[in-house]
Amino acid sequence: xxxxxxxxxxxxxxxxxxxxxxxxxxxxxxxxxxxxxxxxxxxxxxxxxxxxxxxxxxxxxxxxxxxxxxxxxxxxxxxxxxxxxxxxxxxxxxxxxxxxxxxxxxxxxxxxxxxxxxxxxxxxxxxxxxxxxxxxxxxxxxxxxxxxxxxxxxxxxxxxxxxxxxxxxxxxxxxxxxxxxxxxxxxxxxxxxxxx
Ligand SMILES: NC(=O)CC[C@H](N)C(=O)O
Numbered sequence: 601x602x603x604x605x606x607x608x609x610x611x612x613x614x615x616x617x618x619x620x621x622x623x624x625x626x627x628x629x630x631x632x633x634x635x636x637x638x639x640x641x642x643x644x645x646x647x648x649x650x651x652x653x654x655x656x657x658x659x660x661x662x663x664x665x666x667x668x669x670x671x672x673x674x675x676x677x678x679x680x681x682x683x684x685x686x687x688x689x690x691x692x693x694x695x696x697x698x699x700x701x702x703x704x705x706x707x708x709x710x711x712x713x714x715x716x717x718x719x720x721x722x723x724x725x726x727x728x729x730x731x732x733x734x735x736x737x738x739x740x741x742x743x744x745x746x747x748x749x750x751x752x753x754x755x756x757x758x759x760x761x762x763x764x765x766x767x768x769x770x771x772x773x774x775x776x777x778x779x780x781x782x783x784x785x786x787x788x789x790x791x792x793x794x795x796x
Contacts, residue, residue: 605631605640611648642675645682702745727780
């Protein structure tokens with residue numbers, strides 16, 4: 601049984617856990633402390649509000665130790681606000697959080713009119729069927745470094761990417777019934793890594 605944590609500070613935590621628990625061999629756990637994070641095989645940074653999560657992580661002195669764990673290879677998947685926490689650059693704002701992934705992200709990148717929308721995409725590398733995507737005040741990735749793999753683009757904008765042990769999506773797979781991205785994170789970032 602693999603343990604996958606969901607950082608339970610704020611945001612869409614229980615939805616991710618429900619998806620993880622539907623995967624064979626996976627137990628989803630809400631994690632709040634470094635002691636709890638040290639027990640898991642992988643970590644999801646959920647959607648929510650990156651500013652609030654960053655402040656609380658700072659308040660509990662978790663930014664540095666968690667950054668070190670991610671830099672040392674902890675498999676991590678940032679959805680939406682979680683993507684912002686991992687980005688090295690955030691357009692128009694000086695504050696950075698873990699700053700481990702070589703991407704430049706634009707917060708609330710779809711503006712007020714298209715604050716939230718849904719679409720579907722075909723990503724043969726991730727799943728055979730069409731994948732439903734839910735965007736909620738979503739960021740998008742403006743620029744990626746050389747060692748970043750772009751996984752998905754919508755309307756010409758990068759919305760999913762990977763680098764080493766890090767996966768990011770600007771949408772919310774945990775708000776759909778489709779498990780493609782949860783399975784992809786588990787199989788490619790956690791299970792394969794453990795087998796190496
Ligand atoms: N759904 C989300 O996670 C939204 C992210 C939020 N707009 C932020 O900037 O942190």
